[in-house]
Structures are given as structure tokens and as C-alpha cells.
Amino acid sequence: MQLMPANPDEEKTSCCCCGPKVKKTVSSWNFRDYFGAIFCRVSNHYRMRYQVSPGLFSLGSPTQEAPVFVTANYKLSFDHLRKGLGALNAWILVLDTKGINVWCAAGKGTFGVDELIRRIDSEKLAEKVSHKNLIVPQLGAPGIAAHEVKKKTGFSVIYGPIRSRDIQTFIIQNNTITPAMKTITFTLPERAVLAPLEVVAIAKKSFVPLLVVALAMGLQKHGIMFHRMATLTLPILIALTAGIFAGCVLHPLLLPFLLVRSFALQGLFLGLFASACFHFSGLFSNVSVFGQAAAYVLITALSSYLAFNFTGSTPIANKSGVKKELKIAVPVYIVSGAATIILLVLYKIFQEGLL
Amino acid sequence: MKYLHDVATIAINLDKCTGCGMCVEVCPRNVIDIKDKKADVVDKDACLECGACAKNCAFNAITGDFGVGCAAAMINGLLRFGDPDKGTCDCDGESGSTGCC
Numbered sequence A: 001m002q003l004m005p006a007n008p009d010e011e012k013t014s015c016c017c018c019g020p021k022v023k024k025t026v027s028s029w030n031f032r033d034y035f036g037a038i039f040c041r042v043s044n045h046y047r048m049r050y051q052v053s054p055g056l057f058s059l060g061s062p063t064q065e066a067p068v069f070v071t072a073n074y075k076l077s078f079d080h081l082r083k084g085l086g087a088l089n090a091w092i093l094v095l096d097t098k099g100i101n102v103w104c105a106a107g108k109g110t111f112g113v114d115e116l117i118r119r120i121d122s123e124k125l126a127e128k129v130s131h132k133n134l135i136v137p138q139l140g141a142p143g144i145a146a147h148e149v150k151k152k153t154g155f156s157v158i159y160g161p162i163r164s165r166d167i168q169t170f171i172i173q174n175n176t177i178t179p180a181m182k183t184i185t186f187t188l189p190e191r192a193v194l195a196p197l198e199v200v201a202i203a204k205k206s207f208v209p210l211l212v213v214a215l216a217m218g219l220q221k222h223g224i225m226f227h228r229m230a231t232l233t234l235p236i237l238i239a240l241t242a243g244i245f246a247g248c249v250l251h252p253l254l255l256p257f258l259l260v261r262s263f264a265l266q267g268l269f270l271g272l273f274a275s276a277c278f279h280f281s282g283l284f285s286n287v288s289v290f291g292q293a294a295a296y297v298l299i300t301a302l303s304s305y306l307a308f309n310f311t312g313s314t315p316i317a318n319k320s321g322v323k324k325e326l327k328i329a330v331p332v333y334i335v336s337g338a339a340t341i342i343l344l345v346l347y348k349i350f351q352e353g354l355l
Numbered sequence B: 001m002k003y004l005h006d007v008a009t010i011a012i013n014l015d016k017c018t019g020c021g022m023c024v025e026v027c028p029r030n031v032i033d034i035k036d037k038k039a040d041v042v043d044k045d046a047c048l049e050c051g052a053c054a055k056n057c058a059f060n061a062i063t064g065d066f067g068v069g070c071a072a073a074m075i076n077g078l079l080r081f082g083d084p085d086k087g088t089c090d091c092d093g094e095s096g097s098t099g100c101c
Helices: A031-039 A044-048 A075-085 A102-108 A113-122 A146-153 A164-172 A188-192 A195-218 A226-257 A263-281 A289-313 A319-351 B022-026 B071-081
Strands: A023-025 A055-059 A068-072 A090-095 A133-137 A156-160 B032-035 B038-041
Touching (some): A068 A075, A113 A133, A146 A156
Parallel strands (some): A023 A055, A068 A133, A133 A156
Antiparallel strands (some): B032 B038
């Protein structure tokens, strides 16, 4: 890779003379950034579109010696990086990861060697900086082969801290990383922040099936009776809510304290616990045995399914383990789903006195 | 917090390993350590199989079934294509339901 000769005439305008225009950014967040940071934790639709345009950004007034930080074009990733950089003058090279964060994009390969090389080239990075170092977040490492980048571009990849709040310390300590900076954590706040998106997602998915069940429950000889529908559907709605709560809220919050390592089993036990709570509280005492059975199967299986689906959101699970769990879990979910439907039919038949 | 016992597939070829320590540097779960100038898997159950170590090993000394441990994607793959490895989760596309990424 050729090094641009340090030409004093060009230096003054080096940020604008060559390659695409460098975009400017600041480290502070405005109201929209704060709003976006919250809202993309609630709406997946919003989150998938929460992007910045890829390319080179300047933060402060970076010189040719200023460090270059690489990140993804998920706006939250970009925002955390620029916030973490604070008063530092730096370059930010944003890769096109289709709006996906660094860790997930690295896993999928979009935060990868090819895209990095393409951006170094298209942004004429070698002409903007006089050094040959790129600071890549450590969680980007599954997509980046440092030795390949070095071979193909001349740039050395330095893996920086996982969390943006450690960046300034990292720079002050001359690009040295402490074990804490390179170890992934899954603290209570880190787990809790994931819950809303999971709840919203499954609530949306549940809407149509619940509507179908409600209509079926209200069905009478002369049409659909609302009162009947409400009475019979209420226990199912409660069970659905309980299953979602156990699998999407209790599970992430209690994760470190659950004694089994299998996510599907963790969810299953929480579902059984929730079912037991309902059973012994007597809340369903007016519901027929079929209705109760349907509710408990639904709570337990749903909680297990949701907890199992959470594997992809955690820095704990791995592919081989998920594959192993899958072999038992998926047939169990299919059987549970079928059992719930049969029990609901029996519940309706029994309530109508047809049995 | 550890995942299932003894399922991770990470393995180090000691003949190829030069003990450079790059794998230790990129591992976010401190799975690998350098012992007697060779990489050694010291905490297998913590391994996420993210593949950062293998990808950054200039000597191809690390093997394993690396990828994303996402049940949403694998259930999708299993039900749709009969192969968990072929699945994608909502992070890949527009449909958007699980929040795994």
C-alpha cells in the first residue's frame, strides 16, 4: 500500500481535496439522539432503520496523526462511539453493516475484511492520515482478520475496548487494554434493556392467534356473543401475558440465578413456577380443568420458547449448544402447541355443555 | 454465567500454534490462555463460538463450528429448510420481530 507523501501544500486541504467529502460529527448527543437511543430499544421497525450513512467522519478537528476508529452504521453504535470519544479529535470510519451493530454484523460478516478494505480505499484513508493504525472495537473481531487487513492495506488493526466509555482511558494508556475492557459482561441493566423489544415482538405475533381464539370462544349458535367471548378468553389472555412475562422479563432479569444452563429449561422452569403460582392462588378456580390445562401448557411452553429465543441476544450461548437444545426443544414446542389447541377446543366444548 | 457443559467445538492445533497470543487478545470471554508458549483452551464452557480467535489466527491453528448461537435463526432454519445452519433471524431482514441483535 502506497503512503501519500506529506505534501505541505496539500496538507491544509487534505480533508477535502481527495476522495469523498468527510462528514463532520460531534461527541454530544441532542434530544433526537437520546430519543432514538430509547426508541430503538422498543420498536424493531425503528431500530432496523436507525442508521447513519457509511463513510469517513471527522470528530473535532483531527490532524493526520489523529486516531481512526472503525464502527458499524447502526446509529446507536456510532452514537456511543462518538459520545465515548468526548473531546478527542478523531476520525470515525463507518462501515456499511446495513444498520446492524458491530457484534452481530461481525457474526454475519458484513462488518468484515472486504467492507473494511473497500471503505479504506473509497474514503482514501491513506491520504487523510499519516499513520497506519485502525482502532477496531474488539467485538468486531469475529468479522475482521487483522493479519489480512495488514497484508492487503498496510493498516494495522488494534483491537480497542468493548465499551465506548473505556475508549478515553485506552487512548490515555497508549492503546493498551485492561482485562476488564476486553471482557464482555451481561449485567442487570444490560439484560433489562433487552426485555421491551422482546415483549413488543411477541405481543405483536400473538395478536392474530389470540383474536382467532377469542372469536372461537365467542361462537354461539346464533353468532358471536361478546360476553361469552370475554369470559372464556380472559383466562387465556392472562396465561399468554404470564408466559410472556416469565420468558421475556423474569428470564433475563433472573438469568444469573437460574440453576440450569439450558435456556429452554430455564424458561420451562419459570413457566412451571408461574403456572404453580396461578394454580395455588386460585385465580383459575372457576375455569374448567381443560381451560386450566391449556393455560398451564401455554404459559410453560411459551416461557421456554421465549427464553430459548433469547440465546441470540446473550453473550453466553453458543452455536453448538443451541443446536443441541434445538433437537429436544423444537419437538416439545410443536407438541405443546398442538396440545394447547386441543385443550382449548375441549375447554370450549365443555363450557358449552356439549360434553 | 456459563452455557451448556462441554459442547463448544473450539480446538487448537498445537503444531500450528506459535503462541503469538492474538486469540487471547480478541476473545471476549477469556476462553484461551497462553501456557508453555502455546494457546490453551482454559474455559471451554464460556466459549461463544464467535470465531474471533480463528478469524484472527494468522496460522489457521484454531478450528470449530463457529457462528451465531441464535435459537430464533436456527428454529427458522430447521422448520423452513430442515437445517438449522440455513436459518436467518429477523436481524437479517425487514420483518423484524425478535430483538436478538
